[in-house]
Amino acid sequence: MKRFQLKFAFVLIAVFLLSGCWDRYELEERANILALSIDIAEEGEDIEMPEVTHSKGEFPAEEKIIYKVAAQLAVPGKIMLGPGGGDTNSAETDWLLVTYGYSMKDVLSNLQQELAEKIYLGHIQLIVVSDKIAKKGLEDIMDFLKRDYEVRRTAWIMITEGEAQEILNATPPVQTVPSLYLSGTLKDAVMFGKLPKEYLGKVWIDFSDVGVDAIIPLVKPMGDHILVDGLVYFKDYQMVGTLTPTETGAILAMQGINPAGYSNVIVPGDKKGVYLVKPFKRISKISVEIQDGKPKVLIDVKIEGFVEEQLYTNDLSKEKLQELEKSASELGEKALSSLMKRLQQDESDILGIGARVRAFYPKYWNENVKTEDDWREIYKDLDIQIKMDYKILRVGMEWK
Amino acid sequence: MKHTDSISSIQLAVIIASTIIGVSLLVLPRFIAAEVGEAAILASIVGILISLISVIAITLLARKFREHTIFGCNQLLLGKYFGNLFNYMIVIVFIVIMGLEVRQFAEVLATGLLPNTPIEISIFIMIIICALVGYSNVSTFAYIHFFYLPFLLIPMFFFLFALEDIETYHLLPILGHNLSVKQFLSGAIIMTQVITNYFVIAMLIPYIKDYENCVKHGIWGFFLGALAILYCIVVSLGVFGAKELQEMYWPILSLSRIIQIPGEVLSRIDAIILITWIFAVFTTLLSYYFVIVRGTAELFRTDKYSFITVLMIPVIFVFALIPNNVYEIYEYASKITYVSLFLFIILPVCLLVIGHFRKRTGVQ
Numbered sequence: 001m002k003r004f005q006l007k008f009a010f011v012l013i014a015v016f017l018l019s020g021c022w023d024r025y026e027l028e029e030r031a032n033i034l035a036l037s038i039d040i041a042e043e044g045e046d047i048e049m050p051e052v053t054h055s056k057g058e059f060p061a062e063e064k065i066i067y068k069v070a071a072q073l074a075v076p077g078k079i080m081l082g083p084g085g086g087d088t089n090s091a092e093t094d095w096l097l098v099t100y101g102y103s104m105k106d107v108l109s110n111l112q113q114e115l116a117e118k119i120y121l122g123h124i125q126l127i128v129v130s131d132k133i134a135k136k137g138l139e140d141i142m143d144f145l146k147r148d149y150e151v152r153r154t155a156w157i158m159i160t161e162g163e164a165q166e167i168l169n170a171t172p173p174v175q176t177v178p179s180l181y182l183s184g185t186l187k188d189a190v191m192f193g194k195l196p197k198e199y200l201g202k203v204w205i206d207f208s209d210v211g212v213d214a215i216i217p218l219v220k221p222m223g224d225h226i227l228v229d230g231l232v233y234f235k236d237y238q239m240v241g242t243l244t245p246t247e248t249g250a251i252l253a254m255q256g257i258n259p260a261g262y263s264n265v266i267v268p269g270d271k272k273g274v275y276l277v278k279p280f281k282r283i284s285k286i287s288v289e290i291q292d293g294k295p296k297v298l299i300d301v302k303i304e305g306f307v308e309e310q311l312y313t314n315d316l317s318k319e320k321l322q323e324l325e326k327s328a329s330e331l332g333e334k335a336l337s338s339l340m341k342r343l344q345q346d347e348s349d350i351l352g353i354g355a356r357v358r359a360f361y362p363k364y365w366n367e368n369v370k371t372e373d374d375w376r377e378i379y380k381d382l383d384i385q386i387k388m389d390y391k392i393l394r395v396g397m398e399w400k
Numbered sequence: 401m402k403h404t405d406s407i408s409s410i411q412l413a414v415i416i417a418s419t420i421i422g423v424s425l426l427v428l429p430r431f432i433a434a435e436v437g438e439a440a441i442l443a444s445i446v447g448i449l450i451s452l453i454s455v456i457a458i459t460l461l462a463r464k465f466r467e468h469t470i471f472g473c474n475q476l477l478l479g480k481y482f483g484n485l486f487n488y489m490i491v492i493v494f495i496v497i498m499g500l501e502v503r504q505f506a507e508v509l510a511t512g513l514l515p516n517t518p519i520e521i522s523i524f525i526m527i528i529i530c531a532l533v534g535y536s537n538v539s540t541f542a543y544i545h546f547f548y549l550p551f552l553l554i555p556m557f558f559f560l561f562a563l564e565d566i567e568t569y570h571l572l573p574i575l576g577h578n579l580s581v582k583q584f585l586s587g588a589i590i591m592t593q594v595i596t597n598y599f600v601i602a603m604l605i606p607y608i609k610d611y612e613n614c615v616k617h618g619i620w621g622f623f624l625g626a627l628a629i630l631y632c633i634v635v636s637l638g639v640f641g642a643k644e645l646q647e648m649y650w651p652i653l654s655l656s657r658i659i660q661i662p663g664e665v666l667s668r669i670d671a672i673i674l675i676t677w678i679f680a681v682f683t684t685l686l687s688y689y690f691v692i693v694r695g696t697a698e699l700f701r702t703d704k705y706s707f708i709t710v711l712m713i714p715v716i717f718v719f720a721l722i723p724n725n726v727y728e729i730y731e732y733a734s735k736i737t738y739v740s741l742f743l744f745i746i747l748p749v750c751l752l753v754i755g756h757f758r759k760r761t762g763v764q
Binding site: 360 | 438511512513514515516517521565567568569570571572573575576577578639640641643644647648654657658660668
């Protein structure tokens with residue numbers, strides 16, 4: 001009996017100590033995809049598609065688009081962590097593979113066919129999409145990304161004009177993993193107030209919301225690094241236009257996001273001198289009212305800034321500052337109004353005015369608007385007033 | 401009947417709270433939003449208030465009939481045959497619910513955490529863990545709940561980091577769009593269905609030490625659990641909005657995936673939330689199993705709890721494998737909860753009323 005008890009105890013201990021994991025899935029068995037670029041394959045390209053998910057020519061698409069996807073893979077063991085990592089060139093640590101396919105999963109299946117390790121999307125940092133796809137609509141590529149449980153909602157999505165693969169070719173000399181550098185560029189841009197916080201998860205929310213249209217960062221390849229070139233704005237799932245960095249700053253101001261990342265060039269009323277003023281605090285209030293059965297929008301932006309540079313003159317004083325504030329407010333109002341006009345023309349409601357009408361005036365919405373398309377019609381001729389109050393508090397280390 | 405082991409009314413409260421926070425936590429915001437849209441918060445509050453009736457009824461029952469569990473009360477007040485009919489129903493309903501909840505748990509694991517592990521293994525292991533507890537000692541059962549409650553509540557503070565992503569226009573209008581009273585109530589009932597699962601306290605009545613406080617503490621425990629769930633609904637609705645919520649399967653899981661802790665101490669917290677949720681599932685299933693085992697034992701007038709525990713493992717396992725896909729699980733779950741709502745809310749209230757009149761006429 002005692003022997004039996006001992007044996008039993010041994011088995012019990014073994015069960016608890018020697019248990020393993022069914023889903024054991026070691027790092028070196030994974031092909032970590034760090035970045036994806038999605039292009040439309042041009043005609044005449046040397047397209048080679050293995051028959052992985054379907055037989056040749058039997059993909060049942062309404063309009064066959066061949067996606068060209070470049071995947072940046074981390075080579076296991078090559079990435080050095082810590083300060084020693086500076087010695088390795090980024091060309092050694094990553095591996096760019098190009099595959100073709102009719103859909104996202106089709107492409108990745110084709111890619112898997114070429115790889116020994118199992119594709120793992122859990123570390124994906126960024127997804128670059130070419131503007132051609134964005135103009136056709138992002139709906140089709142989003143379903144896979146949303147459905148797959150490995151893809152992080154905090155990954156970045158960006159759009160580039162031209163070939164998206166160019167972005168992944170950027171190999172910055174300062175960091176070993178290019179895609180980490182690229183996603184870092186965007187993250188820092190958000191931190192410094194140059195971009196709104198529009199990562200993948202946020203973009204999905206904007207796409208789903210009624211009365212909100214999405215914005216996605218626009219980037220441009222610059223050889224070994226990238227330029228954050230403003231924003232792309234959408235109408236439903238389709239890209240309808242781009243915003244320059246200045247306009248991005250204006251959008252951020254209207255959203256009341258701090259800190260502000262862009263300085264403004266301001267010419268005072270008497271045309272003497274040019275000033276660069278940087279806002280450091282912005283408060284914005286988007287208020288909607290229903291007047292005579294029509295929504296009326298007032299965007300009230302309050303900005304506090306400081307003078308960063310004075311050019312062609314040297315006469316900064318209290319009076320001059322007041323003049324500067326006045327012309328800054330006027331200039332800002334004019335710029336914001338024309339920007340809003342453009343967005344209205346393109347029927348892109350990126351500030352979420354429709355969502356606000358829907359939230360605060362549900363009765364009006366249900367009687368007069370009902371659907372998002374109806375809202376776009378109303379949004380087109382919406383009366384949007386912009387009020388800006390620019391205050392300059394500081395002038396830097398110079399008295400004059 | 402004298403019992404050597406007993407629980408305090410605070411432990412009772414803890415059992416209620418940790419039972420309420422359970423499997424459906426992950427999916428609940430989606431279902432309520434799909435039914436009532438932006439009115440989800442108000443509907444949940446109404447749902448909580450409906451469920452409150454059940455806590456009050458059961459704890460009042462506990463104060464009145466100190467020596468009997470709900471099974472005993474049924475037999476005493478409704479007559480032997482009629483009462484036993486309800487008793488059998490309770491046990492069957494709990495077996496079905498437990499099967500479905502184990503299955504939901506395994507589906508989430510298979511989708512989000514362990515894609516290669518067969519769900520049969522996940523289901524089996526969860527049932528085994530619950531069975532290992534052994535239901536012969538009530539205070540052990542209470543201590544397990546007491547031990548795990550902090551693990552359920554503390555990780556919820558991570559959702560505070562999502563507060564900055566909440567948009568006001570996702571939460572308004574508070575009454576929803578073009579909702580009829582019927583739609584609103586069906587949204588509220590979903591909330592009630594999900595949180596009215598603390599029926600296990602009706603099995604604990606003979607073991608409560610301080611009957612004077614059990615109503616008060618029961619309500620406190622109920623609000624602790626219910627408000628934790630409400631908080632999750634508010635945050636996920638505020639972040640995602642009603643439309644996006646309807647598109648995703650497990651909103652709380654997605655929510656934990658967008659949260660970024662400042663300073664990048666942890667880059668992903670979805671693993672922590674999932675582990676928390678596994679604890680939550682465990683404590684909830686523990687309560688269900690308790691009702692199944694103790695209920696069956698009382699039906700057959702035996703105290704061979706371990707025997708019944710082992711006997712029930714394959715039964716629950718089979719019920720867990722019945723649904724064919726994820727949609728069917730939730731279809732069955734919502735059907736069975738209509739029966740359970742009757743048993744968990746209306747039955748205790750009826751017993752209370754009958755008990756009241758019986759006392760007055762002196763028939764006891």
